[in-house]
Amino acid sequence: MRTAFKTWSVCLLLLAAVMLVIGPVAVNAETPKRGGDLVAGYGQFPRHFNHAIQSGAATATPGTQIFASLVEINQKWQPVPYLAKSWEVSADKLTYTFHLVKNATFHDGTPVTSEDVAFSFEIVKKNHSFGPSMLGPVDRVETPDKYTVVFKLSKPHPALFLVLSPPLLPILPKHIYNEEENGPIRKNPANIKPVGSGPFKLVEFKPGDYFVLERYDKFFRPGRPYLDRMIGRKIKDPSANFIALKKGDFHMALFNSGLRLKQVEALKKMKHLVVTSRGYEGIAAIYFLEFNLRKDKFKDVRVRQAIAHAIDKNFITQKLHYGYSKPATGPIHSSFPWYTDNVTLYDYNLKKANQLLDDAGYPRKANGIRFSATIDWYPGEPDSMDTIAQYLKPQLKKVGIDVQLRPPADFLSWYKRIAGWQHDMTMSNIYSWGDPMIGVHRLYLCNNQKHVVWTNTSGYCNPELDAVMAKAAVETDGAKRKALYVEMQQLLTADVPLIWTHEAPYQSIYNKDLRNVITSIWGSMTPFDKVYWKDGHAPK
């Protein structure tokens, strides 16, 4: 009896061990199946498909399916081969040599060559709004032969690989986009009839309504892509989008596509959907309350610190966002490798806030008010903008600040106020775009005070910080660079030119039968050639 039991247990143990080893392998070994459509709703619908001349996720999301790039970035922030099959970096980190794959062709059949890479580099540098900051250090691009590209740098560029990845540097065919033969690039008809070398080609586009991307049969990665078509539809009504996701008519939602968080919460309970916060590590959106530091009332750092102490970030993230967002501690998003929480933190403390305002010389008047300030906010993303502004009104009244709400009539009227530096305070956000030097520096550099939103519209200037950022922008040693960014975060949190309220509550929402949806820090702004349906088609 006892031996029998022993034998059984040994057998069971063995079986368990075998299961443990085989289990994960069996799942991974699921062979990808060809076929099927992927339909997604777009909250912000692209006006054209050339993200070499247009920043923003709306253009880059379909754009990265149409145009290939030199490298992809995986989920560990590492470059992986794409159009470049291999590369070498010189010891001084000033020369990058890329070897291109030889079988890549554009959708019109012409081969992708080094000429096209050099051409695309020039176009992006000149026309993309991050062009000067992200490609400034690149002195020139040489093309010793058809399949070799050499980037010559004037100073080290720690974020070069990120810049060369799909959302930021698409490779355009020179014979279609060059300005000598085809006129100014912004007016090139190929912007709405794009020709790229990515896994999908555009076959139909109805502006403001829908677009259809179809599998490119001669895509250079053999057997790819798996999907037949990718279809994007403009979301005209947020609740229709919600219903389409619920019913399974839409298979994916990007950047929450206008859904309120309570709708996301409802979708999370649906069995056919995956809802995850992954896929936005590169974009790393941070929301903040911006002060116009040209106004006297915000010049004293104690006033800004007081307001920071008066905002309960946990209430925002837990009660108003149901836990979908995270409190932001400083200028750098916590998904970034350079992030630190070793900074000046502002706990929720009304007593301290009142004390700081008294010290700053703003005593409460007879009506209990110290001073008034207006607040504007970005129209759109109501959970992160409108709701927070509505929250700040009663909240700041507790410390004697009378907040007057100025709801934005539309994007343009908000843009005019902020770009015109006419605001007191505004709720706003930025995308960090994979590296602080691309997406973060712009808010704080002294010389970036422009009449354009998402630049240094607060009017902040700190030469010491500028020096740190300048050093970080050329530091290629990972540890030293991180130390510089830690210093940056400490300087900024002590000075609080903005109050970073929370990190984006963005979720990737997609059908659970889709595979390999998130393979990059760029989430949906990455070629979907590896994405496939479990059964080779969308569920009925």
Added chain:
Amino acid sequence: MFAANKAALLGLVLGVLIALLTIFGPLIYPTDPFEMVGAPMSPPGEDLLLGTDYLGRDILAGIVHGARTTVLVGFSATSFTVVIGIIIGVLAGFYGGWVENLLMRVTEFFQVLPGLLLAMVLVALFSPSLPTIIFAIGVVSWPPVARLTRAEFLKIKQREFVLAERAIGAGNWSIMWKIILPNSLPPLIVAATLGVGVAILFEAALSFLGLGDPNTYSWGYMIGASRDFIWETWWAVTFPGVAIFLTVLSISLIGDGLNDAFNPKLRLL
């Protein structure tokens, strides 16, 4: 007679209650409607009598304090409407000729524009605040009053007592304002009363569309702010909705009662 109309009496009682709420409500229930006093989205009766909205603001406080805005907008916008309407109607009806022609074409111009749309444009143009909302509602609602006044003037200015006044030497001005206008008031009073209800609905519509004064609590604002959360917090939109409904109903009933009271034909019965 007014009292003979039971519905009108009911309206009057309701109206008095709303007036009392407007005047004394904030004194009895001083909670700041903007303040977050409870947990967000708590249902009626749990923490607070009427529950809280998505930010944790007290709905009851909103109803009590919002009444002032709503009533203020209703009456000021109507006064504005009536003043413009009467001036234009009086001039057009009395002088006739090219004056009438010009003023009536202008009136028609305003009449063919969709009211809510024009009000939205005006509010968006001058940035939403209480005065601009009152102004916008006034600007879009005066044409009916002007036409009514003109019609009354056309009717009355031919009567014998007016001719008699003229015969004993009364000037235009005096005939216009002291003789004809008082005699054409009854239908205008009814129109103005109903106008208050229309103005309240207008304000609610503008606020619902996000064009209300964001720094003043009104019932329309409450509905607009919570409309995205209607499934989670039905109470946050229902109670202010009921409040608007009752107010407008009471005004309509009073207007009807006044109409009956002023109608000489009914008086004979």
